Amino acid sequence: MQISVIGCGYVGLVSGAGLAEVGHNVLCMDIDEARIESLRQGLSPIYELDFEELLVENSNRDRLAFTTSMEVAVDHATALIIAVGTPPAEDGSADLSHVLTVARSIGETLSKPLLLIVKSTVPVGTCDRVRSEIQKQLDARGEKVSFSVASNPEFLAEGVAVKAFMNPDRIICGIEDQHSKKLLRKIYAPFNHNHEKIFFMDIRSSELTKYSANAMLATRISLMNELANIAERVGADIEQVRRGIGSDPRIGYLFIYAGPGYGGACFPKDIRALSHSAREHGYETCILNAVEQVNLQQKTRLFEILQDEFKGELAGKNIAIWGLAFKPKTDDMREAPSRVLIEALLEVGASVRAHDPAAMQEALRLYGNNDAFSVHDDPYGATKDADALVLVTEWKLYWVPDFGRLATDMRQTILLDGRNIWPQDAATEYGFTCCAIGRPSAS
Ligand SMILES: NC(=O)c1ccc[n+]([C@@H]2O[C@H](COP(=O)([O-])OP(=O)(O)OC[C@H]3O[C@@H](n4cnc5c(N)ncnc54)[C@H](O)[C@@H]3O)[C@@H](O)[C@H]2O)c1
Numbered sequence: 001m002q003i004s005v006i007g008c009g010y011v012g013l014v015s016g017a018g019l020a021e022v023g024h025n026v027l028c029m030d031i032d033e034a035r036i037e038s039l040r041q042g043l044s045p046i047y048e049l050d051f052e053e054l055l056v057e058n059s060n061r062d063r064l065a066f067t068t069s070m071e072v073a074v075d076h077a078t079a080l081i082i083a084v085g086t087p088p089a090e091d092g093s094a095d096l097s098h099v100l101t102v103a104r105s106i107g108e109t110l111s112k113p114l115l116l117i118v119k120s121t122v123p124v125g126t127c128d129r130v131r132s133e134i135q136k137q138l139d140a141r142g143e144k145v146s147f148s149v150a151s152n153p154e155f156l157a158e159g160v161a162v163k164a165f166m167n168p169d170r171i172i173c174g175i176e177d178q179h180s181k182k183l184l185r186k187i188y189a190p191f192n193h194n195h196e197k198i199f200f201m202d203i204r205s206s207e208l209t210k211y212s213a214n215a216m217l218a219t220r221i222s223l224m225n226e227l228a229n230i231a232e233r234v235g236a237d238i239e240q241v242r243r244g245i246g247s248d249p250r251i252g253y254l255f256i257y258a259g260p261g262y263g264g265a266c267f268p269k270d271i272r273a274l275s276h277s278a279r280e281h282g283y284e285t286c287i288l289n290a291v292e293q294v295n296l297q298q299k300t301r302l303f304e305i306l307q308d309e310f311k312g313e314l315a316g317k318n319i320a321i322w323g324l325a326f327k328p329k330t331d332d333m334r335e336a337p338s339r340v341l342i343e344a345l346l347e348v349g350a351s352v353r354a355h356d357p358a359a360m361q362e363a364l365r366l367y368g369n370n371d372a373f374s375v376h377d378d379p380y381g382a383t384k385d386a387d388a389l390v391l392v393t394e395w396k397l398y399w400v401p402d403f404g405r406l407a408t409d410m411r412q413t414i415l416l417d418g419r420n421i422w423p424q425d426a427a428t429e430y431g432f433t434c435c436a437i438g439r440p441s442a443s
Helices: 010-021 033-040 051-060 070-076 097-109 126-141 161-166 178-191 203-234 238-246 267-280 286-298 301-309 337-347 360-367 379-383 403-409 424-429
Strands: 002-006 025-029 064-067 079-082 114-118 147-151 171-174 198-201 318-322 351-355 373-375 388-391 414-417 433-436
Touching (some): 002 010, 002 070, 025 070, 051 064, 126 147, 126 203, 147 178, 171 178, 203 238, 301 337, 301 414, 318 379, 351 360, 351 379, 360 373, 379 403
Parallel strands (some): 002 025, 002 079, 114 147, 318 351, 351 373, 388 414, 414 433
Antiparallel strands (some): 147 171
C-alpha cells in the first residue's frame, strides 16, 4: 500500500521502515531538513538497534523514501500516519500543536480519499479535533473529498523499538467505519499472520488504551519505589522482596524494579497529560498524582544518598556516573533520572565525570558548557580519581565492574548502585562501601 508517515522521530522512523520492510511503499516526511537529508544518505538520526539496516535496505529497494513536502506526502498516500511529537505543555497537558498543524496542512492539500491514522500519543478526543481541522480546511477550499480518521497508538519501546514494531503483542485500532477497518487490516496483515493481534474498538477507547498502558506500568514502578523507601526505613532488602512478590503469577517480575525513578519521552509526560485530561473532565486522579509525586521524589534519591555518604560535603568532590540515557540501548535523555542527579551535583559544586555508550553527545549538548561536567570514552576513564561512582542506567557493560581496578583508580571507595545489580559482597571485598536503593548499604 502507498503509506506516508509524518514525523521522522523514534516512532515515525521505526514504523515507516518496518512497514517498508514488509512490502509497503512508504514515504516519510519531516519539517527538519537536516534530518531528511541524513536519512536520504542512509544515516540514522536516532540511536536504535537494527534501524539503520532497515533504513538502508528498504531505501535501496525503493520502498522507503523521504521528503520535507507535505503536499508530496499527501499525494503519495492511501493511508497517512501522523507520528509527530506530543511534548508536555507548561500546564502538564499534551501539546497538540504539532498534530493539529499537520492536520491543517493535510486539509490544505487533500484532493483524493485518504485514511488518516493518528499514531502519536494523544488525549481522548484528539482524533475528533484532527477530523474537524481537516474538514475546516476542505470547506474553506470548497473541496469535497472523503477521508477517515483512525487511532492507532504505538507501543514500541526505545532500545528494542524495531523488534517491538516487527513483533507486536497487540495492534490497537480505533475506527469509525468499515473502510478504515479494511485498510488497517491490509496494512498490518504481515504482522498478524501468526495469530490475531489486532483489536478493533471505538476511537476514544483506543486513545485511552495507550495512556492506560503507560499509567499501569508507571504505577508499578512508583509503587515499587515506595516499597523500597519503606524497606530502607525498616531494614529490609527490596531485592529480596521483589523476588518474593514477582513469583506470584498475578504480579509477575516485569516492571517491579526499584530504582532512580522513571524517565523518557513517554511515562512522565503521559501520566501528567492523563491527569490533566481527567481534571478537565472534572475528575481528580488520586493514584496518578501519587505515581507522579513518588517519581519526582525518587529522582532525587541518588543525590540524597550521596549527600548522606559525604555528610553534605559534596563541593569539590569528583562523582563518576555510569549511564546517562533514561534506559539502556537508547541515546534519549528526555526526563532521565541522570539529569536530576547531574544538576544537583553541579549545583553544590561537585564535578561530574560521566560515561554512556550512546548518550554522551546529548549530555554534552545539555551540560557541555559547564567546566565541572565531562564525558569519557571509557567507563574507567570517568572513574579515575573519583570520590564515588554512581550507576544510573543499567547498560550491560556495567553489570560486572572490575572492582579491583576501581579500587586502585578511585580516590575514595564509595559505590552507589542505582539499579541494584552489583553483587555487594564482591564490592566490599575490595574495601568499597556499596549503597543501593531500598537495601542496606554494605561495607
Ligand atoms: N519514543 C517512544 O518510545 C514512543 C513510544 C510510543 C509512542 N510515542 C509517541 O509517539 C509520538 C512521537 O514520539 P517520538 O518519540 O517519535 O517523537 P520525536 O520527538 O522523536 O519525533 C517527532 C518528529 O516530528 C517532527 N515534526 C514536528 N512537527 C512536525 C510537522 N508539523 N510536520 C512534520 N514533522 C514534524 C519533528 O521534527 C521530529 O522529527 C509522541 O506522541 C510520543 O508520545 C513515543
